[in-house]
Every structure is written in C-alpha cells, then in structure tokens.
Amino acid sequence: NTYFWRQSKEEIVKDVCFKVSRLVTQNMLNAIYGEKTFGLYLSALIQVGDILLPQVKEGAQPTIVPVGIDQDPHIRLSRDLTRRYYKEKKVDGKIVQEDFFLPGATYHKLLPGLDGSDKMSKRNPNSYFTFNESLESIEKKIRGALTGGRENKKMQQELGGEPQKCMIYKILMYLFEEDDEILAQEFEQCVKGELLCGEHKQTCVERVIKFIKDHRKKKEKKIDQARKILDL
Incomplete structure (x- = not known):
C-alpha cells in the first residue's frame, strides 16, 4: 500500500x-x-x-x-x-x-544544473525548468544550456566536442535515451566533431517538449484524484 x-x-x-x-x-x-x-x-x-x-x-x-x-x-x-x-x-x-x-x-547521482552548476536549484532559475513553465521558456533554457562544444563549427569539427561537460548529452542520458548503444554513438560522434551542438539541442528540445505535453495531458486527467488524495 x-x-x-x-x-x-x-x-x-x-x-x-x-x-x-x-x-x-x-x-x-x-x-x-x-x-x-x-x-x-x-x-x-x-x-x-x-x-x-x-x-x-x-x-x-x-x-x-x-x-x-x-x-x-x-x-x-x-x-x-x-x-x-x-x-x-x-x-x-x-x-x-x-x-x-x-x-x-x-x-x-543528481542531474547537474542546465548552466553546469552542481545541481538544479530554485536560487538559480536558469539551472532548471519546471513542468508548469511555458514551452517557450523551457525551450529557451535548453537551447541556452551549457554544452561541451567549441567556439564555432570549424573548431568543433577539427577539435571535437567534450560531451562529458554537455548538459544536453546528460539530459538525454539521465532521462530520455534508454539505448546505451545510441548514447555511446552520440558520445563518439561529439568527440570526433561529427555531432554539432545545434542539432543535438534540437533533438533534446523535441524530446523534452513531447514529454511535457504528454505529462500535462495525463496531469489534467488525474489532477482531481491527486487533490482528493492530498485533501487539497
């Protein structure tokens, strides 16, 4: 129970x-x-x-x-x-x-803040987003998240990225991508400079926004039951 x-x-x-x-x-x-x-x-x-x-x-x-x-x-x-x-x-x-x-x-393990801080914190609004924020705000925060990318596309392709520092990679690894082979492939592509930050952020935005929309639909169906359980 x-x-x-x-x-x-x-x-x-x-x-x-x-x-x-x-x-x-x-x-x-x-x-x-x-x-x-x-x-x-x-x-x-x-x-x-x-x-x-x-x-x-x-x-x-x-x-x-x-x-x-x-x-x-x-x-x-x-x-x-x-x-x-x-x-x-x-x-x-x-x-x-x-x-x-x-x-x-x-x-x-705690998912670090979007800005690369040790953890998400209410004291730092740019380190996290909530399920109740507007989709525009969520997307903006994800696109502004810390990455392991270089200063420009040319340097990224020549030097490769640093996925171990990238919050986009970590969001997908912690919460959305269950296939270890895909995660390993994306890690390697980033290191080789084949995966650029812009396209990786786009993938992350799409998956997060889809999850938020689905969650809101489920929440709407269950909110009265939740209020009853919590006596609100």
Whole structure:
C-alpha cells in the first residue's frame, strides 16, 4: 500500500521532530553540518520525522530512503537518533520499548544544473525548468544550456566536442535515451566533431517538449484524484 502525507499536516512527523530534538546537541549538529542557521537544523530534524514515520505508524520495519549524495548528512543524523529513539507499546498488558530499524539509503547521482552548476536549484532559475513553465521558456533554457562544444563549427569539427561537460548529452542520458548503444554513438560522434551542438539541442528540445505535453495531458486527467488524495 502507498501512504501519502503532507509534511505540514502529519502530526507524527512533528511529534518525532519535537522528541528527537531533545537528543541532539549544538556540537552534534555542528559536527554534521557545520555552523548553519537554526532553520537548517530544524529542517533536518523534520526530515528525521519523515524517515521514521513508517516505523512510528506501523511498527519497526526496514526503511530505505532514496536520496542524492548531498543528503547523506540527513541520513547519518537519522541513523544516530534512531539508535536512541523508541516507541512504547503494550505486550501482554505490559509497556515495553520497541527499538526501530536503522534507516538505510540508496544514493543517486543528481542531474547537474542546465548552466553546469552542481545541481538544479530554485536560487538559480536558469539551472532548471519546471513542468508548469511555458514551452517557450523551457525551450529557451535548453537551447541556452551549457554544452561541451567549441567556439564555432570549424573548431568543433577539427577539435571535437567534450560531451562529458554537455548538459544536453546528460539530459538525454539521465532521462530520455534508454539505448546505451545510441548514447555511446552520440558520445563518439561529439568527440570526433561529427555531432554539432545545434542539432543535438534540437533533438533534446523535441524530446523534452513531447514529454511535457504528454505529462500535462495525463496531469489534467488525474489532477482531481491527486487533490482528493492530498485533501487539497
């Protein structure tokens, strides 16, 4: 079964955040995150509540959290606090402590920002696009994305491109092209200067725009159901 929750409405998450806050010290948080604002520390404790929610709600059980590698500090904090957090329950009329499983994680590569920054960020609007943006805006951002191309066509053909730096190649590799042979072929063509940035961007634009259009049609059909699930 799938359980959806809104963080701001889930009382268990807020309760866990409050309880585990008594288990942390300033030195512990500084060791994990460095000297940060209290807002970041609070956000981390709320995420502990998110991670422990299944066990608090349904009892001790293995938990796997898929995260980007930059979220590893949150996982380490959650595991440390889980070692000392427990839930009381009745067994044969007696109150006993139920220890929780330490949460595990799978780590995933993040798609870098369109401008080549480490990751897409709301602080940098040119590093990403949303599904709700106009198609014109999405296309403009893709065409303006960082590539591994040279200064001009002649240099590209003579020196070859650098696909390992190219966001167009990475967008297709991460999200759209499932055929490894095609990806390898495009990589080689770029290195040899046979694949030019303009035509590669055109391919990327066409695939992204098609996906966005299809997604919007599906969203329109399911939006009422989503609102009902989230009680919006």
